[in-house]
Amino acid sequence: MIQAVIFDLDGVIVSTDECHYQAWKALADREGIPFSRQENHRLRGVSRMESLAIVLEKAKRSYTDDEKNNMAAYKNDLYVSLINELTPADLLPGAQSAVLGLRKMGIKTAIGSSSKNAPAILEHLEITTLFDAVADGNSIKRSKPAPDVFLLAAKMLNIPPEYCLVVEDAEAGVDAAINAGMMCLGLGAAQKHPRTILGAKDLSVLDLPAWVALRNTEIN
Ligand code: BG6
Ligand code: MG
Numbered sequence: 001m002i003q004a005v006i007f008d009l010d011g012v013i014v015s016t017d018e019c020h021y022q023a024w025k026a027l028a029d030r031e032g033i034p035f036s037r038q039e040n041h042r043l044r045g046v047s048r049m050e051s052l053a054i055v056l057e058k059a060k061r062s063y064t065d066d067e068k069n070n071m072a073a074y075k076n077d078l079y080v081s082l083i084n085e086l087t088p089a090d091l092l093p094g095a096q097s098a099v100l101g102l103r104k105m106g107i108k109t110a111i112g113s114s115s116k117n118a119p120a121i122l123e124h125l126e127i128t129t130l131f132d133a134v135a136d137g138n139s140i141k142r143s144k145p146a147p148d149v150f151l152l153a154a155k156m157l158n159i160p161p162e163y164c165l166v167v168e169d170a171e172a173g174v175d176a177a178i179n180a181g182m183m184c185l186g187l188g189a190a191q192k193h194p195r196t197i198l199g200a201k202d203l204s205v206l207d208l209p210a211w212v213a214l215r216n217t218e219i220n
Contacts, residue, residue, distance in 0.1 A: 008166070144172040161181040
């Protein structure tokens with residue numbers, strides 16, 4: 001039985017990839033470090049400081065912890081100025097109707113995101129009230145692929161992990177869902193991940209509420 005669906009935010013509900021890229025790129029240019037859009041893909045689902053460590057892999061020198069904290073703050077200031085421009089028009093195709101359809105069926109909905117900016121992004125998209133719980137980078141120590149953010153979401157919803165379905169677009173996120181003992185629907189780059197129960201390009205090409213309803217009938 002699927003009793004709850006936990007959505008990753010970046011790449012599932014909204015595409016913030018380009019905002020992350022622009023902000024990391026500005027930092028990398030300032031420091032004279034090569035950084036491409038392809039490398040940006042490696043940062044998906046990964047926490048801010050772990051992302052910085054990946055960006056710094058090509059740096060010519062090592063940096064002190066203070067310098068690293070300053071760099072992360074510089075990137076985040078730029079990123080926040082970009083996400084402040086987000087509006088409901090930036091919701092990814094099919095995302096809002098999937099959440100609304102699930103809620104109508106009595107399925108609990110939550111966000112499970114590594115981002116500390118998740119609450120602000122939800123506000124800009126005007127969808128905060130569509131989720132029964134928001135677990136994000138502010139309340140966990142270990143980010144994906146550790147299961148922590150999804151286990152926290154399940155706990156907030158009071159639903160056992162085995163009754164939760166996660167919707168993810170990043171490899172680290174699919175691994176986090178499986179590590180949490182949950183089922184996972186893979187989108188985009190994660191749609192062919194071998195550990196997903198189902199894969200799709202995005203939420204517009206799949207009727208997620210209908211799929212959940214059918215699966216729950218079959219299990220009964
Ligand atoms: C994830 C993104 O949702 O959040 C990552 O996929 C990002 O790319 C991570 O690094 C942390 O985000 P923030 O907003 O806390 O810097
Ligand atoms: Mg994602």
